[in-house]
Amino acid sequence: MKQKVVVFSQIDQSILYQLEQQFQVVQISPKLGDVQQQIIEATRDADGMIGAGRILNATNLSQAKQLKVISSVSVGYDNYDLAYLNQQQIWLAHTPHVLxxxxxxxxxxxxxxxxxxxxxxxxxxxxxxxxxxxxxxxxxxxxxxxxxxxxxxxxxxxxxxxxxxxxxxxxxxxxxxxxxxxxxxxxxxxxxxxxxxxxxxxxxxxxxxxxxxxxxxxxxxxxxxxxxxxxxxxxxxxxxxxxxxxxxxxxxxxxxxxxxxxxxxxxxxxxxxxxxxxxxxLPHVGSATAATRKRMADLAYQNLLEALAGRQPTYVVNPLYQ
Known part of the structure; x- marks a missing residue:
């Protein structure tokens, strides 16, 4: 049975295609209704998450009992409740240096x-x-x-x-x-x-x-x-x-x-x-070039793959366990 990955924001289409070839993929979209409720439902049996720009914490991840990793397509990670992720032993990966x-x-x-x-x-x-x-x-x-x-x-x-x-x-x-x-x-x-x-x-x-x-x-x-x-x-x-x-x-x-x-x-x-x-x-465009965003998506994808294969991601924020 394929592992389940929740895509919680827009990501590079080529990366999305690769994810869909390997995993059961669920995409979160404001067009589908309440985003918070979508996250709660989608993460009940999710193994991994990838995306950026959403606040993820105990409120919307409380049902995510088998979640192994959140792979953020960003350098900053203040949107994520790190203390909660540590408590739940969920890796948080990010994409430093490329931007x-x-x-x-x-x-x-x-x-x-x-x-x-x-x-x-x-x-x-x-x-x-x-x-x-x-x-x-x-x-x-x-x-x-x-x-x-x-x-x-x-x-x-x-x-x-x-x-x-x-x-x-x-x-x-x-x-x-x-x-x-x-x-x-x-x-x-x-x-x-x-x-x-x-x-x-x-x-x-x-x-x-x-x-x-x-x-x-x-x-x-x-x-x-x-x-x-x-x-x-x-x-x-x-x-x-x-x-x-x-x-x-x-x-x-x-x-x-x-x-x-x-x-x-x-x-x-x-x-x-x-x-x-x-x-x-300016509208928060520090990393907003096509080439840089692609490099960020590629790195986030690699972080996700490593975690779902049971290895600590190369760019992990909280290296707490093996």
């Missing part, structure tokens, strides 16, 4: 777009408002040789710092839970505490995981430390930045601009951010 460079590209795109008012000037030009030589209202801020502060010098943070250091001769500061000399040395990056980084940086990029320590890491007090010409970029998780505090800072020109790819609630459909001309808002 590092793509996400770093997007982070620097946001940085440059916010610094040079790309989005607002594009709209301004298309509205026919370019009728004479531009004035100070259309001026941006320089990037070359400025100070770049990275909050979270992991793989993605390091890739962002590389772009700033080698591409724009930027002075790099970074803040981590602890110093990371192996990554920092090649970038001549200086470790400093969060407050010092915020005070000194012309550009601040948030690239940390979401956890108990990083939730609301950047709030009213932290934004008040930033320079008036500074730009904040968030490609981490929306909850790392206090969104209302950021809106207040942008409205009152406490900082020059922001570039955002993540939000406290997604998808973001109604927000005061949309009324501001000094923020670039």
């Amino acid at each position: 590092t460079e793509t996400t770093a590209d997007l982070a620097f795109t946001l940085l440059m777009s916010a610094a040079r008012k790309v989005a607002s000037l594009d709209a301004w030009t298309k509205q026919g408002l370019w009728q004479r030589t531009v004035s100070e209202a259309q001026f941006g801020v320089d990037i070359y040789r400025k100070t770049l502060g990275i909050i979270g010098l992991g793989h993605i943070g390091e890739a962002i710092a590389r772009r700033g250091f080698h591409g724009f001769n930027m002075n790099v500061l970074y803040h981590n839970r602890s110093e990371n000399l192996s990554r920092a040395s090649a970038l001549n990056a200086t470790y400093c505490d969060l407050n010092n980084l915020l005070k000194r940086s012309d550009f601040v990029v948030v690239a940390v995981d979401l956890n108990a320590d990083s939730k609301a890491l950047i709030g009213e007090a932290e934004l008040a430390l930033m320079q008036s010409h500074a730009v904040l970029v968030n490609i981490a998780r929306g909850s790392v930045v206090d969104e209302q505090a950021l809106i207040h800072a942008l409205k009152n020109r406490q900082i020059f601009a922001a570039g955002l790819d993540v939000y406290a609630k997604e998808p973001l459909q109604h927000s005061e951010l949309f009324e501001l001309d000094n923020v670039v808002t």
Whole structure:
């Protein structure tokens, strides 16, 4: 009898086809009704799950008595109740590293777009408002040789710092839970505490995981430390930045601009951010290129196969048992 796999989000069609050749596959779809109830029903006798973007916890996995693995097509895993999965001895696999460079590209795109008012000037030009030589209202801020502060010098943070250091001769500061000399040395990056980084940086990029320590890491007090010409970029998780505090800072020109790819609630459909001309808002597209998404799906598929064959996945978040 074939093992059962629940596909809980849209995935690459070639991967879906391969799954259907090997397993009994059930797909979760909003078109079929209550998603939570679908998950509860589908996982009663499921051996594995693959997908991304849904919250999975004791509420919707309580009946999943034979579930061996959740293979997430993502790097972040804050949507999953890790404590519950550990308790139930369910592996959680993810797809690190394959999206590092793509996400770093997007982070620097946001940085440059916010610094040079790309989005607002594009709209301004298309509205026919370019009728004479531009004035100070259309001026941006320089990037070359400025100070770049990275909050979270992991793989993605390091890739962002590389772009700033080698591409724009930027002075790099970074803040981590602890110093990371192996990554920092090649970038001549200086470790400093969060407050010092915020005070000194012309550009601040948030690239940390979401956890108990990083939730609301950047709030009213932290934004008040930033320079008036500074730009904040968030490609981490929306909850790392206090969104209302950021809106207040942008409205009152406490900082020059922001570039955002993540939000406290997604998808973001109604927000005061949309009324501001000094923020670039993207729909969580850090890894959204065809090639990268395919690599992520391939890796998630391999993680799933390993687990369903009784082996610990190569990229497992919780290697608790063999």
